[in-house]
Amino acid sequence: MTFFDKILDVIFPNNFKCIFCGCEISASCPPYVCDRCVKILPFINGKICLRCGEPISSLSDYCIKCKDNIRFFNFARAPFVYEHPISTLIHGFKYRNQKYTFESLAKYMEECYIKNDFQTDLIIPVPSSKKRLKVRGYNQAELLSKQLSKSLGLELETDVLIKVRHTPPQTTLNYFERQKNLFGSFTVENREKIIGKNVLLVDDVLTTGATINYCSEVLKLSKAKKVFVLTLARTQSELAKKG
Numbered sequence: 001m002t003f004f005d006k007i008l009d010v011i012f013p014n015n016f017k018c019i020f021c022g023c024e025i026s027a028s029c030p031p032y033v034c035d036r037c038v039k040i041l042p043f044i045n046g047k048i049c050l051r052c053g054e055p056i057s058s059l060s061d062y063c064i065k066c067k068d069n070i071r072f073f074n075f076a077r078a079p080f081v082y083e084h085p086i087s088t089l090i091h092g093f094k095y096r097n098q099k100y101t102f103e104s105l106a107k108y109m110e111e112c113y114i115k116n117d118f119q120t121d122l123i124i125p126v127p128s129s130k131k132r133l134k135v136r137g138y139n140q141a142e143l144l145s146k147q148l149s150k151s152l153g154l155e156l157e158t159d160v161l162i163k164v165r166h167t168p169p170q171t172t173l174n175y176f177e178r179q180k181n182l183f184g185s186f187t188v189e190n191r192e193k194i195i196g197k198n199v200l201l202v203d204d205v206l207t208t209g210a211t212i213n214y215c216s217e218v219l220k221l222s223k224a225k226k227v228f229v230l231t232l233a234r235t236q237s238e239l240a241k242k243g
């Protein structure tokens, strides 16, 4: 940003920039996304697995993973597939104007929440371990949850689901290895806050669903009535792409 741009920003504070390409836009409320970028966003529009929300092209109502495994969450949904430019943005959160970025991305999650008729009482973000927090400095799931809590008018509870053990990165592990890796990694405190309640569990990206499934199991063992999951994006397996 040049000195002149900085002065313009002070004089015209509504000079918003597209969170993806940085071009100037005339928006006064989120999402701060230009007309060109909104056209290439990887929205999930077609047929999805009724349980986990993965785009599928089979005749069945459920994906193979949901057919073969016990799912503790009632359903999971996301507005986007985890592809460029969403994936690029998630990687670059740290280097962007976070306030605009999170407001914008949470706006898409809010739309997804309304469209899918979620009925929840409170929001719980998937927590990071202390080790990861130290490296990153913040938890993306919590920042998205904060915005959603404001826009949906739901209480945000960050002292219920606690990560007690750091788990090694899971990117190279399959679903079963992830389940093993996660065992004993989350616990519930202040359980009176969730007894008989419908919980909205929020995370940034859903990959195999092992983490949210494990969190949902722990929440339900602590007597949460139902657990619904909302993530910003979700990956799509090669199998599902091929149909």
Ligand SMILES: [Zn+2]
Pocket: 018, 019, 020, 021, 022, 023, 033, 034, 035, 036, 037, 038
């Ligand atoms: Zn743009």
Ligand SMILES: [Zn+2]
Pocket: 049, 050, 051, 052, 053, 054, 062, 063, 064, 065, 066, 067
């Ligand atoms: Zn599924």
